Each structure stands twice: as C-alpha cells, then as structure tokens.
Amino acid sequence: MTRSDEDIIYELLLKLGNSVKATKAKGKLKSDTEYIQSLRGRIDSEIYYLEDANLLQSELNKYMCKSKNDFMLYNAIKKRHPDLIKPNLARRIDRLVHAIAKQEAIILQKFRIQEPSGNRIDLEDLLAGTNSYKKILTCNIVQVVKELLYDSTSTAVGNIQNELYITETGKKYHIKDCPYCKGKQLIIAPMKMIKNLNLDPCKCVNDRAERTKKEDSYRTIFIDESIHNVSWDLAGYGGRFSSFSYIVCRGNLANESEITEENTLAIDVEYTQERYRTDSIAKNAIGATMILLAFEYNFKGNVKIFTDNLGAMKSWHIGTKNEKLAQMFESVTVQFVPRTENKKADQLGRTQMCLKLPMPIYKQIGDILKDYTELKQENERLKEKERELEDFLNIEREHSLKLSHENNRIKNMSMISLIIERIKYLFQKEHLPVMAVDE
DSSP states (O other), X not given: OOOOHHHHXXXXXXXXXXXXXXXXXXXXXHHHHHHHHHHHHHHHHHHHHHHTOOOOHHHHHXXXXXXXXXXXXXXXXXXXXXXXXXXXXXXXXXXXXXXXXXXXXXXXXXXXXXXXXXXXXXXXXXXXXXXXXXXXXXXXXXXXXXXHHHOOXXXXXXXXXXXXXXXXXXXXXXXXXXXXXXXXXXXXXXXXXXXXXXXXXOHHHHXXXXXXXXXXXXXXXXXXXXXXXXXXXXXXXXXXXXXXXXXXXXXXXXXXXXXXXXTEEEEEEEEESOOSOHHHHHHHHHHHHHHIIIIISOOOSEEEEEESOXXXXXXXXSSSHHHHHHTTSSEEEEEXXXXXXXXXXXXXXXXXXXXXXXXXXXXXXXXXXXXXXXXXXXXHHXXXXXXXXXXXXXXXXXXXXXXXXXXXXXXXXXXXXXXXXXXXXXXXXXXXOOOOOOO
C-alpha cells in the first residue's frame, strides 16, 4: 500500500532529528535548562500557527522554518541531557513535527497538480539512497523534489536530439514526434522522472537506437583522472604526477557494462601537467579524446563522454578550448556517473601511469635505475658470499665439534689407563714376598 506524502515527510523529519550529533554535556546543563524553558513557551504558538491559523504561505514558511530549528534544538538537548525531556514536552514536539509534515504535504500536493504527471511521482523512491532529507531543514520538500528531478547530470553542445517525452497517464516514454503516439500530448521529462515513474521505452526509442547503431553515428568515451604521489621530487615537480585514462567505444553505450572487445576502439593513459585540480585533469581528458576522434579516427558525429568528476561535467565547455573542439562534431554530451559506475577507466588509471618529463629528468631517472640495477646485482653477490661463508662456518663448527668429542674420548681413555696402572701397582705391592731378617 502506497504511503501518504505526510507520513513519508514525518519520517524524514524524525530521521533529520536523529541525525543531530551528540555533543559534550559538560558545562551545558544550565544553558540547556534555559533552552528547554524557552521551548515550552514557543511550541504551543508554533503548533497553533501551523494547524489552525489562516496564514499566507509566506507566513507559514516562516513558522515552519522556526519550528524546524526548534525541533533540531530539542533533539540536540535530548542527546546531551535526556533527563530534561519530560513526557509532556515530547508529546508536544511530536505534534509539532506532525504539523510541519502536514504543511509540507500540502505544498507538495500543489506541486503535483501543477507538474505534468506530478501525481505519479513516487516520493519515497525519489528520496531513497540520498541524503536529500537533510535539506528539508533549510527549504521545503518541493525544492528538494525539484532538485532531485531536474538537477542535470549532463551538459551538451551541438545538435542535441536526446530529449525524452512522456504522456499524462502512459506507461512508456518517447522521443519527439513519435509516430506511434499520434493524438497524444507529449510532455518533455527528465530521465530521473522517467526512472521514478518506472516507464518503459516506446518503440520509437528502440527504433532510434537501432538507427543510430546502423548509421554508426555515435562514439562513447569513458574517462577517469588520477593524481599519483611518487617517492621522488625532480625538477620541482613536488612528487606529484597526474594522468588520465580513457576507453573509446563504437556506438551509443548506456553504461560501462556494455563495453566489449568488439566495440572498443582505443584504450590508453596520457599525461597532463596539472598536478592539483582533478576537474582540470578531467577537462584535459575531454579535450584530448575529442582531438583523438576528430583527427585520428576522422569522426564528426555524436560523442558521449562519461566522467565521475561532477565539476568537469558542469564546466568542461565554458571558457576553454573544448568549446571550439566540440563544434567539430554533430553533438558532444558529457554525462556524470558515480565512481562505482566508472570502474573500468578508473582501474586503467590506477594500474598504468604515463609521465611526460624533460630529457634531463629522464636521464636522471635512467641513472637511478642503472644504479639500482647495479646495487641489486652487488647485493645478490654479497648474499652469495654470505651463503658461502655460512657454509664454511658450518663445516668448521662441525669439525670443531668432532675434535672436541675426540679430545674428550682420549682424555677419558687416559684417565682409565691411569686408574688401571694404579690398581696394578697396588695389587703388586700387596703380594711382595716377606724377607727373613738375621739376628
């Protein structure tokens, strides 16, 4: 069962309140007690203005803003000193949150009426997986919804024919002048709304995709920029080098999962002198890939470039050479994708690196590598000598141990011989003949 806008907004407000970070309570008991007393005096009037008073929308917005701030203050105190929150105050705060949610839902309903297919927007699905609920503190829910629906994830230059359309009640989306929708009013719609309404493509959309494939009029590029920290600092480069990676594909690809060996035209990593601003590196990548298509592949059709750099997506064509380069093509569209959906170009940049350095620096690096190789060989030679010495010492230790055993044996034999001789002597002494003595 679909939940009401008011219930969804109420839960978002509670989530917003729970997101308040707990701060140290030490030394704040007196001020928090005063804040609670002040809240008790304001909440009832705020509830009245939101529930019963017949106010203009501008006045309502003002009280909604105050109420949201008081609600956040209440949650901050609740986490610092929960013992200050009495049941009666908690019930009144909950009633205030319900009043805010109700007013937000009324504003949203007006937007739904004015917006084409607005009554079909799934608010819960639109907000899922985002932190946009936090913006409700400073603006109303309609502003949040508009931002989610119409915040563009791409910028384009040239003859763009990618606009998509919907009807008031239809279950499909269309291109302009759809031959299968005669008599129906087509309304331009952003892709986010199409996804939110869970619409399927009309046959006209599939026909255009097939026609584009046959005409071979599209190239899709995936780019990613990288700044590498290295363990040396030569010629003032600061131990930082940057590069960008790109994958150029034939056709109008929707995402990186459609990249195959058959449709891949070029894969490479190139150097750029920018070492600090990732958006500048991404802009360089956009320009370099356009030059590649225009002059290496003699392609002048439609180009779509995917990047996970939001800043570059918004400004790649403003005040740069890219604006002039884009005029060589039928159209150029730069589309933002999350980093999780740009893994192949990212992996290429992480596993390969290209450096453009002056020749003296290359010579220094070569000398370092040569010295390293010689040191490595000398280290191996010393290790071999160490092993030989260890073997020699082991033999000497074994020989010394044998000599020690032999000396002990000889020593023991000598003691035994001495004892035997003494016994013989004593035995002989006991049996000496007695001589007679003449008187």
